[in-house]
Amino acid sequence: MTENSSPVETDVVIVGAGPVGLFAVFELGLLDLKCHLIDILDRAGGQCAELYPEKPIYDIPAWPEISGQGLTDRLMEQIAPFDPVFHFNRMVAAVEKQEDGSFIVTTDEDEKIHAKVVVIAAGGGSFQPKRPPVPGIEAYEDQSVFYSVRRMEEFRGHDILIVGGGDSALDWTLSLQPIANSVTLLHRRDAFRAAPDSVNKMKALVENGEMSLQLGQVTGLNGDDGQVTSANIKTNEGELTQIACTRVLPFFGLTMKLGPIADWGLNLEENLIPVDTEKFATSEPGIYAIGDINTYPGKLKLILSGFHEAALMAHAAKKHIAPDERIVFQYTTSSTSLQKKLGV
Amino acid sequence: MAKITYLAHDGSKFEVDAENGSTVMENAIKNAVPGIEAECGGACACATCHVYVDDAWAEKTGAPEAMEEDMLDFAYDVQPTSRLSCQIKVTDELDGLVVRVPERQA
């Protein structure tokens, strides 16, 4: 999208597609509010999908046991009638209030969405790559050590060291190998968490002498002025060696960081957004916060509490958008108008 | 019940009476053993409860399962007896267990 193209229009932008952001689509949808959701991850589900997709949750009412991914799938099914629009792989960079009280939400790719209300369901913050426990690595970050590949061209002709054994490590090994001067994949053990097909492709390249695979761990980096020249490696036999490299791509999983939310002019308390328990409103009229990101007396960081917050927030948001419209309280069981919205 | 000894990286020693069924991580947190962070609360999802099991005990505590082995990829200076302490359940068998806390967590 270019600078001057007009922004996408919607009723509500939800920052974060974790379980609470997803359920908010349902509650807002019952009140005829259309939602766009933005998440830095490449799929919905937040912590449930990223941190514990296969682990059971035992305290979702009426689900004696459900996995993190199972819960996410059910929520996606439940909100499908409301046609939410998802923007994945996007970080919400800015939220700016307009003169008429509406908001322009801007992503890190400079896409703009114009919304009447913003709901922050950002959980523990946005998922970002974990910094590997290598002493002194900070000095090289964004110059010769990268945690993601934004532009492949920056890696052309380089001696690349990729560290890790998951899908990101394997995918980038395969994508960068053709344009690199050399590629070394370093992993702690000869077992990979990645798709078997990628692992086979990588092993074929190694056999043909087109890249190398080393087993071991990085213990340090050498270089000057942010430019790495080699990495110190401890092999599994305990030997210390070095690998010459001019680019390092470590993949050590994701961790949650508050990120740009801190710059949106909201009151924060220890990286959480204080809200009231009637509307779940923040210090900025028209911006609400639900789920793990908010705080209030008695707050419990539970999914079920987030669901409750979503319901109350939705009614408050509706009143904010249409102050003169009377909201009739209805049950999905018996209201024919709600059932029509649900398509049942 | 089992007595567990934690050797922190700074050399300090913590002896703890642990209940059967609890985890080695939980007992470390309860007794404020320095260097065990356990960010994910024992879900095998963070690798910040990494310990080295004393060689003499490595066989009794056993080898990590696949998921734990995957998480260990994210830990610092993984060694042959590395375990995630949230995945070691206390039993009478482990009475006397000794674990060392690494220099840093992931």
Ligand SMILES: Cc1cc2nc3c(=O)[nH]c(=O)nc-3n(C[C@H](O)[C@H](O)[C@H](O)COP(=O)(O)OP(=O)(O)OC[C@H]3O[C@@H](n4cnc5c(N)ncnc54)[C@H](O)[C@@H]3O)c2cc1C
């Ligand atoms: C291992 C583990 C086990 C758990 N077990 C349970 C349990 O049994 N029962 C229970 O009730 N709870 C459990 N929880 C807690 C539960 O997962 C959280 O309460 C829940 O995920 C919170 O949902 P949420 O939607 O508020 O936020 P999250 O799930 O954290 O989702 C927030 C999303 O927002 C995105 N985001 C944040 N900022 C931005 C930004 N600026 N731009 C773009 N995207 C952004 C993040 O990437 C993330 O995907 C567990 C948590 C963990 C880690």
Ligand code: FES
């Ligand atoms: S506490 Fe997170 S993996 Fe053990």
